[in-house]
Amino acid sequence: MAIVTLSTVFITAIAAPLSTIFCKQSSNYFAAAKTRGTIQNARMDSEFRVLPCIHSDEDVHAIISLLEASHPTNDNPISAYVLHLVELVGRLVPVVHHTDIYKQASNDNHLDHVVVAFKNYSNNSNGRFFFQPCTVIAPYKSMHEDICRLALEKMVALIIIPFQKKHSLTNRWVFKSSLSKLNRNVLTNAPCSVGILVHRGNHGFTMCDFFSYSILLIFLGGADDREALAYCTRMSTHPGVSVTLVRFLLWEKNRDKNNETERRMDDLVVNEFKLNNIRNGHVMYNEKVVEEMEQVFCGIRSLQYNNHNLVMVGRRHSTNLMNDITMEDWFENPELGVIGHMLESSDYAATVPSILVVQRCMLR
Secondary structure, eight states: OHHHHHHHHHHHHHHHHHHHHHHHHHHHHHHHTTTSBOTTTSOTTSOEEEEEEESSTHHHHHHHHHHHHTOOOSSSOEEEEEEEEEEOOSOSSOOOEEESSOOSOOSOHHHHHHHHHHHHHHHTTTTSEEEEEEEEEEOHHHHHHHHHHHHHHHTOSEEEEEOOOOOOSTTHHHHHHHHHHHHHHHHHHOSBEEEEEEOOSOOOOOSSSOOOEEEEEEEOOSHHHHHHHHHHHHHTTSTTEEEEEEEEEEOGGGOOGGGHHHHHHHHHHHHHHHHHTTTOTTEEEEEEEESSHHHHHHHHHTSOOTTOSEEEEESSOOSTTOOHHHHHTTOSOGGGHHHHHHHHSGGGTTTOOEEEEEEOOOOO
């Protein structure tokens, strides 16, 4: 018994410092690679790689709908590394189990359902969609390291993480806080762009021949909004997808001259989107000129959401209408950003459909 105790103490003493060293090395490794993984840089004539994360069966339908709306084709297929997230508890030293390829049926019925759903979608895609099921078993506080490492190894352009809003009554706040921290850690360390998906049903996906999906993009300006627009550009090529772009523009007299570079970049991508869809009857563009942030909030409240399956927003906005860093300090879920937090609130639960909050890869 004494030998076992001494062995445990020895392993813990050795493993803890080593894990700290490896974590620091991996963080530097991620930082060195943060120049590639964006939707804007993803080519339209090669495979589009994504890493969808799955907490439960409830996430599957919404993510498959989003992947189908992303318009996989024979020239531009989608490769998805479907990552099942399992919390590891009750160990002194974190142990991570990682399976790249799911070879045979597991005793975990939940995981079986996930794999079967993606397999059915893949089989019905006519070679346009491929997937590899993976599993990560780790504490939530360090799980982002495995998510980001897999994203880096597979060179994905987008990580998709479901936003968990339903919780059991026991340990509700602890559980919610842990997942919120996980999301924020992924956003900070991801070697690619990240989408936080708040799903509320009305996914629009069927296994029939015809797919119908409607997207509303709220555009204020900045790198995250441009990344969201790049995703919408990809989606707008799908014959069953309709896109409505609503851009809020600051009145010319109130503009900050120090922000002109961002403004020109915004104009460039918006004009390119409009030009590419000039003959697309499924794309609409609306522009609203505002003088202050309160008018933006009023404009967002006045939008019609009932006819859409998804609302897309950038997490951060490069505009002097708001200070995202200051305002996020007031939020329960800062990973959603200012607009995402507003749309996720209970005031909009009955009207706003699913939400995708997009963050472009945070370059260091």
